[in-house]
Amino acid sequence: MNNADILKNIFGNLLDTYGPQSWWPADTPFEMMLGAILTQNTSWTNVEKALTNLSKVCELSPEDILSLTPDRLEEAIRPSGYFRQKAKRLNIFCRFCLEEYEGDLNQMKFVQIKKLRRQLLDLHGIGPETADSMLLYALDRPVFVVDAYTSRLFSRLGLCDGKAKYDDVQALFMENLQPDVRMFNEYHALIVKHAKETCRKRAPECEDCTLAGMCAWEFKIQL
DNA sequence: GTCCAGGGCCTAC
DNA sequence: GTAGGCCATGGA
Numbered sequence: 001m002n003n004a005d006i007l008k009n010i011f012g013n014l015l016d017t018y019g020p021q022s023w024w025p026a027d028t029p030f031e032m033m034l035g036a037i038l039t040q041n042t043s044w045t046n047v048e049k050a051l052t053n054l055s056k057v058c059e060l061s062p063e064d065i066l067s068l069t070p071d072r073l074e075e076a077i078r079p080s081g082y083f084r085q086k087a088k089r090l091n092i093f094c095r096f097c098l099e100e101y102e103g104d105l106n107q108m109k110f111v112q113i114k115k116l117r118r119q120l121l122d123l124h125g126i127g128p129e130t131a132d133s134m135l136l137y138a139l140d141r142p143v144f145v146v147d148a149y150t151s152r153l154f155s156r157l158g159l160c161d162g163k164a165k166y167d168d169v170q171a172l173f174m175e176n177l178q179p180d181v182r183m184f185n186e187y188h189a190l191i192v193k194h195a196k197e198t199c200r201k202r203a204p205e206c207e208d209c210t211l212a213g214m215c216a217w218e219f220k221i222q223l
Numbered sequence: 224g225t226c227c228a229g230g231g232c233c234t235a236c
Numbered sequence: 237g238t239a240g241g242c243c244a245t246g247g248a
Contacts, residue, residue: 040230046246081245127231192229
């Protein structure tokens with residue numbers, strides 16, 4: 001079986017096992033992009049609290065967020081953790097939206113993926129996973145989102161090197177799968193779901209599980 | 224009390 | 237170029 005078939009096989013297996021995850025049903029693309037920053041190394045439940053707080057003190061628009069004092073913004077997003085860092089990152093991102101796109105996220109949809117990704121990566125506080133999450137989940141661009149679980153699982157399965165960098169792991173998927181927004185969306189969410197479902201308590205014999213939440217032993221795929 | 228989330232930046236070597 | 241430290245809250 002070639003890599004393309006293996007990746008499709010794994011996706012089908014995950015989908016059969018867990019069903020559609022329907023990630024990021026936020027009200028607006030802008031809200032989804034705020035969530036992408038707030039969820040950095042943070043559980044989504046905490047992000048929801050932060051977004052709820054934020055929506056109570058201002059409209060979820062670049063202008064309104066920038067109108068908040070640093071203290072007000074930090075206090076609102078406090079539940080999402082790293083609130084001082086993230087407040088600065090949100091401000092930088094909001095300024096970018098206003099200056100480059102007049103605060104109109106729809107304008108981003110007409111920009112080439114490569115250019116837009118570069119612009120996002122150039123912003124302080126936005127790395128590859130956050131940028132790609134924005135592109136995929138908020139802007140419906142066919143970009144595969146890689147995270148620690150993805151690298152861990154697929155290196156365990158022998159499909160990439162354990163020390164492979166972000167772009168290399170991403171290339172494994174993008175070069176072997178059709179650019180399908182819905183599928184990329186589900187695939188990433190299913191990997192995270194799988195990580196949460198398979199943990200040490202279900203595979204105590206696996207001594208490799210130093211990071212909670214991911215054990216390839218539990219992954220019943222026929223390669 | 225301990226672990227760790229839907230990361231990224233900075234510094235030291 | 238890369239390993240290690242740091243940021244911080246809340247739920248299991």
